Amino acid sequence: MSEKEILFEARGIYKSFGPTRANQDVNITLRAGEIHALAGENGSGKSTLISILCGMQKPDAGEMFVKGQPYAPKSPLDAYANNIGFVVQELGIINDLPVAYNIYLGNLDRYKQGPVLNTTSIFRDAKAELEKHGFDVPVREMAGNLPVEKRKLTEITKAMTVDPDILILDETTQALSYDTRQKLYQIINEEKEKGTAILFVTHDVEEMCELADVVTVLRDGRLAADLSGDDVNVDNVRQKMVGRKVEGNYYRDNMEASALPEVAIEVRDLSHGKAFRGVTFDVHYGEIVGICGLSDAGIHELGKTICGILKASTGTVYLPRTNAFIKNPKAAVNNGMAYVPKDRDSEALMMKTTIHYNELVPSLTELSNAAGMIMPKDASNLSDTAAIDFNVRCLGTNQAIGALSGGNKQKVSISRWLVKQNLDILVMDCPTRGVDVGVKAYIYSLIKQLKEKGVALILVADEMGEAIGMADRIVVLKDGKLNGILNRHPGLDEHEVIEVMI
Amino acid sequence: MNAKALVNTDTWYGRLVNQLIFPIIIAIIVVIMNLITGGRMLSGNGLYQIFVSSILNAIIGMAISYTWSTGPDFAVAAAYILAANVGIIATVKLGLGYFGLFGGSILTCIVLQLISTWLRIKLKLPSWVLGMAICLIYEAFGVMYSLWCTKQTVGGALIQLGPTDCKGIVRFPADFLLWLGVIVVLMLIQNKTTFGLNYRAVSSNMEVAEHMGINSRKTIYIGVTIGAALMGIAGAFNAASANLVNTTSNLGSFGQIARGLAAWLLSSGMRRMDPVLSIALSSFAISALFVFLTYLGVPQGTWMSFFLGMFIVVFLCLATRSNKKEE
Numbered sequence: 001m002s003e004k005e006i007l008f009e010a011r012g013i014y015k016s017f018g019p020t021r022a023n024q025d026v027n028i029t030l031r032a033g034e035i036h037a038l039a040g041e042n043g044s045g046k047s048t049l050i051s052i053l054c055g056m057q058k059p060d061a062g063e064m065f066v067k068g069q070p071y072a073p074k075s076p077l078d079a080y081a082n083n084i085g086f087v088v089q090e091l092g093i094i095n096d097l098p099v100a101y102n103i104y105l106g107n108l109d110r111y112k113q114g115p116v117l118n119t120t121s122i123f124r125d126a127k128a129e130l131e132k133h134g135f136d137v138p139v140r141e142m143a144g145n146l147p148v149e150k151r152k153l154t155e156i157t158k159a160m161t162v163d164p165d166i167l168i169l170d171e172t173t174q175a176l177s178y179d180t181r182q183k184l185y186q187i188i189n190e191e192k193e194k195g196t197a198i199l200f201v202t203h204d205v206e207e208m209c210e211l212a213d214v215v216t217v218l219r220d221g222r223l224a225a226d227l228s229g230d231d232v233n234v235d236n237v238r239q240k241m242v243g244r245k246v247e248g249n250y251y252r253d254n255m256e257a258s259a260l261p262e263v264a265i266e267v268r269d270l271s272h273g274k275a276f277r278g279v280t281f282d283v284h285y286g287e288i289v290g291i292c293g294l295s296d297a298g299i300h301e302l303g304k305t306i307c308g309i310l311k312a313s314t315g316t317v318y319l320p321r322t323n324a325f326i327k328n329p330k331a332a333v334n335n336g337m338a339y340v341p342k343d344r345d346s347e348a349l350m351m352k353t354t355i356h357y358n359e360l361v362p363s364l365t366e367l368s369n370a371a372g373m374i375m376p377k378d379a380s381n382l383s384d385t386a387a388i389d390f391n392v393r394c395l396g397t398n399q400a401i402g403a404l405s406g407g408n409k410q411k412v413s414i415s416r417w418l419v420k421q422n423l424d425i426l427v428m429d430c431p432t433r434g435v436d437v438g439v440k441a442y443i444y445s446l447i448k449q450l451k452e453k454g455v456a457l458i459l460v461a462d463e464m465g466e467a468i469g470m471a472d473r474i475v476v477l478k479d480g481k482l483n484g485i486l487n488r489h490p491g492l493d494e495h496e497v498i499e500v501m502i
Numbered sequence: 503m504n505a506k507a508l509v510n511t512d513t514w515y516g517r518l519v520n521q522l523i524f525p526i527i528i529a530i531i532v533v534i535m536n537l538i539t540g541g542r543m544l545s546g547n548g549l550y551q552i553f554v555s556s557i558l559n560a561i562i563g564m565a566i567s568y569t570w571s572t573g574p575d576f577a578v579a580a581a582y583i584l585a586a587n588v589g590i591i592a593t594v595k596l597g598l599g600y601f602g603l604f605g606g607s608i609l610t611c612i613v614l615q616l617i618s619t620w621l622r623i624k625l626k627l628p629s630w631v632l633g634m635a636i637c638l639i640y641e642a643f644g645v646m647y648s649l650w651c652t653k654q655t656v657g658g659a660l661i662q663l664g665p666t667d668c669k670g671i672v673r674f675p676a677d678f679l680l681w682l683g684v685i686v687v688l689m690l691i692q693n694k695t696t697f698g699l700n701y702r703a704v705s706s707n708m709e710v711a712e713h714m715g716i717n718s719r720k721t722i723y724i725g726v727t728i729g730a731a732l733m734g735i736a737g738a739f740n741a742a743s744a745n746l747v748n749t750t751s752n753l754g755s756f757g758q759i760a761r762g763l764a765a766w767l768l769s770s771g772m773r774r775m776d777p778v779l780s781i782a783l784s785s786f787a788i789s790a791l792f793v794f795l796t797y798l799g800v801p802q803g804t805w806m807s808f809f810l811g812m813f814i815v816v817f818l819c820l821a822t823r824s825n826k827k828e829e
Contacts, residue, residue, distance in 0.1 A: 056713055077715035092713050096706035098511075101699050106715035108696045116694040140511035142773070 085164030095144025251469025259287030264456030290471030407439030562762025568729025573629025580640030586737030608734030
C-alpha cells in the first residue's frame with residue numbers, strides 16, 4: 001500500500017433508508033496524488049457513500065477524518081470549507097441562474113461588499129476559471145439554456161473553485177463527449193500532479209482501470225475489495241463488482257460486418273437546423289449502424305430526427321418495407337420503429353407512475369380490443385411478462401418507476417419496445433449510459449439477439465468502444481456533416497475512428 | 503452582426519438589448535393603441551392614468567413572485583384583504599395615520615403568510631391545496647372581523663378611511679417614489695445580495711440549492727416575509743386609494759389580486775429581462791390595455807377579462823417561441 005499522505009479517511013460508515021442498507025461498515029482512505037475509483041453495480045451504495053462524504057447526508061454510524069481531523073459535515077458547505085470539491089451524479093445546477101452565479105452559489109460571501117455582492121467580480125472570476133480549464137461556456141447565460149454537456153462543465157468548474165485537496169467526481173464522464181472527456185482527464189491528471197486526492201465513480205470499467213491507481217469495490221453496500229497495482233484490471237474489477245467471473249468481452253465476438261440484403265431505412269440528405277446537414281446513409285435489416293462524433297457534431301439530433309422526434313429541415317427518412325416516410329414519432333411507431341432516448345428520466349420514462357404503465361404505453365393499440373377497450377388482465381400480463389423476461393429487478397410492476405436503479409429503469413425503457421410484436425427498427429441513444437457492468441452486458445446481449453432476429457439497429461454512441469464493439473458500420477459526423485462511414489473489420493480501433501472524427 | 507450576436511449576454515450592448523427588447527415592443531403596441539384612440543393614450547394625462555393604475559398591480563405581482571415562487575399559495579390573496587382592513591382600523595380607530603395603515607397592513611400580512619408557510623412546510627402538503635384551505639379560513643376571519651368592526655360603529659357604518667386620510671401617498675410624486683423605491687430595493691435584493699441569488703436558486707430547484715449548501719427553509723421564510731411585506735404595502739396603497747378594501751368569501755379574494763398575478767405571468771415570457779423590471783413593465787402593459795379598452799368603450803368586467811386573457815396567451819406564445827424546443 002502507498003505511503004502517500006492520507007487526506008481523507010472514512011471508517012465504519014453505515015447508512016440505511018428504511019429496510020434498505022445502503023452502506024454497511026464501509027471504510028475508504030484517500031491519499032494525496034492518488035486517483036481512487038469507487039466501483040460497484042447500480043444500487044451497491046456508491047452514490048450514498050459519496051453523498052455522505054460531501055455532506056449531503058449524515059451517516060447512521062461511522063467516523064470521517066480530513067487530514068487527520070474529525071470531519072462530520074452538516075451540509076455541503078462544510079465539504080467546501082474542507083477543500084472538498086465535488087460533482088454529483090445528477091445535474092446539480094440551477095437552471096434559472098446564470099452560469100457564473102451557479103459556479104459560486106453557496107460560496108458567495110467572498111464577493112460581499114457591505115450588504116451587496118460585487119457581481120462584476122463574480123462574472124469576471126467565473127470567466128477566468130472556465131477559461132483556465134479550456135471550457136467554452138458563456139458565463140452570463142442562464143444555465144438552463146445550455147446543453148447538458150456545458151452544464152456539466154459548469155459543475156466541474158464549480159468543484160475546482162474550492163481549490164480542492166479532495167476532488168470527487170460521481171459519474172461525470174457519462175454526460176461528456178469524447179473530446180470534452182479528454183479535457184477532464186487532463187484536469188484529473190494535473191490535479192494528481194498537484195497532490196490532490198481524486199475519488200471518482202464511473203460505470204466504464206475500462207476508463208476506470210485506465211485512470212485509477214486504487215479501486216474500492218462496493219457490493220450490496222459492503223466493501224467487496226480494495227484493489228491497487230496490478231490488481232487494477234478490467235476482469236478483476238468486474239469480477240469483484242458482480243461477485244462472479246465475468247467473461248472478458250461483452251461486445252460482439254467477431255469483427256466481421258454482417259447484414260441482410262434488404263434495406264430497412266433510407267436516410268437521404270437529412271438536416272435539422274444547424275445541428276447537422278445533408279446526411280445520407282442506409283441501414284439494412286440485421287445490421288447495427290453506430291453514429292459517432294465529437295460534442296456538437298449533431299449525433300443525438302440525428303438519432304431523434306430519424307425517428308421523427310425532431311423535424312427535418314431538409315431530406316427524408318424512408319422505410320421501403322412499409323413504403324413510409326417518417327415525419328413524426330407516430331409514423332415511426334406505426335411502421336415498426338422505436339426510439340430509446342439517452343436521458344431516460346426526462347425523455348424516456350414517466351417518472352410519476354409505475355413500472356406497469358411505463359411498460360404498457362407503447363403497446364396500447366395492440367392491447368385494445370374491437371371496442372377500443374383494454375382488459376386489465378391483458379395489460380397486467382404484458383407488463384409482468386416484460387418485467388420478468390427482461391429481468392427488471394423490482395417488487396412488482398406496481399412499484400413506482402422512480403424507485404428503480406438506473407440500470408433497471410433502462411431495462412424498462414428498452415423492454416417496453418421489445419415486447420411489441422412488429423418491431424423492425426430500433427434507434428438507441430447511448431443505451432448503456434449510467435448502467436453498471438452487469439446491465440451493460442445484458443443490454444449488449446439483447447442488441448446481439450435483435451441483430452440475429454433481423455432487426456435494424458441504430459446505435460448513437462458517445463463511447464467509441466461501444467460503437468467499435470457493436471456496430472457493423474460507423475457513421476461519423478463532424479461539425480454536423482457526414483465525415484465518413486467506417487466498415488467493421490478486424491483492425492478497426494479508436495485511432496481509425498478518431499482520424500475520421502477529427 | 504446577426505441577431506444572436508446582438509443579444510449575446512457576454513457583451514454590454516447585448517445585455518442592454520436584452521433589457522430593451524420588451525419595453526420597445528410594449529411601446530410600439532402603446533403607440534398603435536394611441537393612434538387608434540386618436541392620441542388620447544399618450545397625452546400627459548393618459549400616460550399618468552396608465553402609470554397610476556399599474557402601481558398596485560406591479561407591487562402585487564412582485565409580491566407574488568416571492569410568495570408563489572415555491573408553489574402557488576392562494577392564502578396570500580385573503581391575507582392581503584385582511585391585512586389592509588387591519589391597516590384601515592389602525593388608522594381610523596387608533597389614529598395612527600400612515601404608520602397604522604402601512605405598519606398594520608405589512609405586519610398582519612407577514613404574520614398570516616408566515617403561518618401559512620410554516621403549516622405548508624410542517625405538514626408537507628402541496629402548496630395549492632393548503633393555500634386554498636388557508637385562503638378560505640383567512641377570508642372567513644376577514645368577513646367576521648369586518649362585521650365585528652362595523653357593529654362597533656354608530657349605525658353600523660362600514661369601517662373605511664376618511665376622505666382625507668393618507669391620501670398623500672396616492673398623489674404624484676409620492677406614488678411614483680413608492681413604485682421606484684420598491685423596484686430599486688427589489689432589484690438590489692434579487693441581483694446584488696446573497697439572499698436574492700439563494701432565493702432564485704431555491705425557487706428554481708430546491709434540492710439542488712440545498713446540495714449547494716443553501717439553507718432552503720431559512721431562505722423560504724425570508725422570501726415569504728419580503729413577499730408578504732410587499733403585499734401589505736399593496737393592501738395599504740389600495741386602501742389609501744379606494745378608502746376601503748372589501749372582504750370576500752368563497753375564494754373571492756383571488757379576484758382582487760388577479761391583475762397582479764397576470765402581470766407576474768406575463769413577465770415570465772420576458773426571460774431575458776430583469777425579473778423585477780419585467781413585472782413592472784407587464785403591469786404597465788396590462789394597465790395600458792385596460793385604458794385602451796375603456797377608451798374604445800368596451801364594458802368593464804367580462805369583456806375586459808376576456809381581452810386580458812387573450813393578451814396574455816398571445817404575448818406568452820410569441821415571447822417564449824425561442825425557448826420552446828424545436829419540433
